[in-house]
Amino acid sequence: MSDARAQLRWATVEDEQALALPGTGERITHPEFAGVEFLHVRAKSLLNHVPAAAGLPFEWTINAYRGCTHACTYCFARPSHEWLDLDAGRDFESVIVVKINAVERLRAELRSPRWQGQHVALGTNTDPYQRAEGRYRLTRGIVATLSEAGNPFSLLTKGTLVTRDLDLLADAATRGVCTGVSLSIPTLDEQVWRDAEPGTPHPRARLEAVAALADAGIPAGVMVAPIMPGLSDGRDQLDAVIRGAIEAGASAITPIVLHLRPGVREQFEPWLADIAPELLERYREWYAGSDAATSLRERITRTVHELVDRHGGPRGPQLRARTAERPAPVAATTAGRSGGEQLALL
Numbered sequence: 140m141s142d143a144r145a146q147l148r149w150a151t152v153e154d155e156q157a158l159a160l161p162g163t164g165e166r167i168t169h170p171e172f173a174g175v176e177f178l179h180v181r182a183k184s185l186l187n188h189v190p191a192a193a194g195l196p197f198e199w200t201i202n203a204y205r206g207c208t209h210a211c212t213y214c215f216a217r218p219s220h221e222w223l224d225l226d227a228g229r230d231f232e233s234v235i236v237v238k239i240n241a242v243e244r245l246r247a248e249l250r251s252p253r254w255q256g257q258h259v260a261l262g263t264n265t266d267p268y269q270r271a272e273g274r275y276r277l278t279r280g281i282v283a284t285l286s287e288a289g290n291p292f293s294l295l296t297k298g299t300l301v302t303r304d305l306d307l308l309a310d311a312a313t314r315g316v317c318t319g320v321s322l323s324i325p326t327l328d329e330q331v332w333r334d335a336e337p338g339t340p341h342p343r344a345r346l347e348a349v350a351a352l353a354d355a356g357i358p359a360g361v362m363v364a365p366i367m368p369g370l371s372d373g374r375d376q377l378d379a380v381i382r383g384a385i386e387a388g389a390s391a392i393t394p395i396v397l398h399l400r401p402g403v404r405e406q407f408e409p410w411l412a413d414i415a416p417e418l419l420e421r422y423r424e425w426y427a428g429s430d431a432a433t434s435l436r437e438r439i440t441r442t443v444h445e446l447v448d449r450h451g452g453p454r455g456p457q458l459r460a461r462t463a464e465r466p467a468p469v470a471a472t473t474a475g476r477s478g479g480e481q482l483a484l485l
Contacts (some may be wrong), residue, residue: 166234169274175208177271182238185245186259187279196456197260197293201245203277205236207265209297210338211411213365218402227402235271241302242280245380249288257283258318259292268298270338279304286311291334293396295362296319299340309355319358321388322349326363326371327379334369334414342380346387353388360455361387363443364395368425371419372396372439378446385452393455394443396436400429 166176187200206220210232217227225234238244248254261267267278282304285292294301294308294317301308301320311317322345326332332342340348352359361384366372377394384392399407404426412419425431433440447454 161293161476171274172208172270175235178234178236179239180236181240182244184243184248186248187252189263195263197258197263198262199257199259199439201259201292202240202243202264203238203267203275203281204265204271204347206231206234207237207269208232208271208338209269209336211297211336211365213335213397213403213407214265215398215400215403217406218400219264219459222328235269235396237271237275238277241277242284245281245284248412249284249290256288256290259290260295261292262295264369265299266296267294268296268300270298271302272298273303279307281348282307282311286314286316289314289316291316291318293318295323296320297323297336297339299344302348302351305351305355305357308352308357312355312357317357319360319392320358321362321393322346322352323362323364324349324380325365325367326376327375327383328371331367331376333419334410335370337428346383349384349387349389353390354357358390358393359388360393361389362393362395363457364393364431365397366394366439366443367397368439369421370415372442374442374446377439377443381443381446381452382450385447385450386391389453391453392443392447394440396431396439398429398431399426401450431449433437457463 164180168176185201185203187202189195189198189200191198205216205223206225207214208217217231220227220231220234223236225231261278261281267281272278282292282294286307292311301322308320312319316375324342324345325335327342332339339345346361349359349361358367361380363377363380363384365379371377381392399422408419408422411422425435430436444454
């Protein structure tokens with residue numbers, strides 16, 4: 140194993156015997172999760188630093204889980220499973236790493252004199268409100284801990300389970316601690332949703348979650364992301380999700396066109412060949428690098444902005460798209476206080 144790869148591997152503890160709980164490191168099953176195993180581990184740290192060179196609008200992240208039963212074919216976080224000697228395909232969807240000591244570690248880190256109360260983003264790797272959260276309740280504990288400490292945070296999710304925590308989020312938003320929750324809703328197209336995101340809540344249920352958050356006084360944005368060229372970038376398709384977001388009371392609408400990084404492309408292309416083989420060669424042309432061709436990205440983004448403006452909706456922030464010529468510094472991004480976290484937005 141190369142030094143760089145070794146640096147990126149995610150270590151659970153320095154001394155497993157000293158810190159392990161019964162069952163730590165073993166794969167656990169639960170009757171309500173058919174075909175899914177849970178790997179209980181104890182994290183050395185929960186706060187993960189994101190360097191400025193990554194070009195992201197936050198410096199610190201928290202991820203209580205690794206792997207995701209949403210099973211989105213395009214998920215940026217898939218390659219992170221490979222640092223655990225698991226694969227980015229089926230293992231990513233069916234072996235979920237659970238940092239069972241997440242809340243206690245966060246409490247300790249927030250008390251550290253080195254911590255300066257910086258903004259923390261939740262949901263930058265795998266979804267904090269995926270189905271596992273219903274059992275483990277780690278995200279609720281993390282939200283409560285950050286809120287009690289007055290430490291600002293934001294959330295990104297596709298999980299409607301976020302509405303379970305309306306009480307905590309509304310209180311934190313009232314005090315300016317929760318700066319916003321964003322729901323990722325790439326499309327309302329039933330077939331595209333079923334094909335691309337088989338384990339996620341229905342996109343209209345996500346719009347209902349946006350409305351519930353907004354009604355509770357929580358800034359609730361919609362990320363139309365990822366938009367897949369040739370699959371979900373039709374003007375009518377985009378118009379439907381934008382109108383739905385506006386009607387739900389979204390505080391911001393932000394488009395992001397699909398990225399295909401190495402490790403994700405290998406999962407995505409066979410899926411695309413199966414559901415839309417006529418697009419495969421076009422994708423290889425569009426995606427000579429990790430990002431879609433500049434003209435394609437600009438055309439899709441422009442269409443979204445035109446539709447948002449036409450319907451009187453709120454534009455989200457302009458997010459810098461990383462290009463193939465200037466990829467994110469993966470080694471720097473992952474080598475944070477938590478011993479290494481792959482970083483992804485979707």
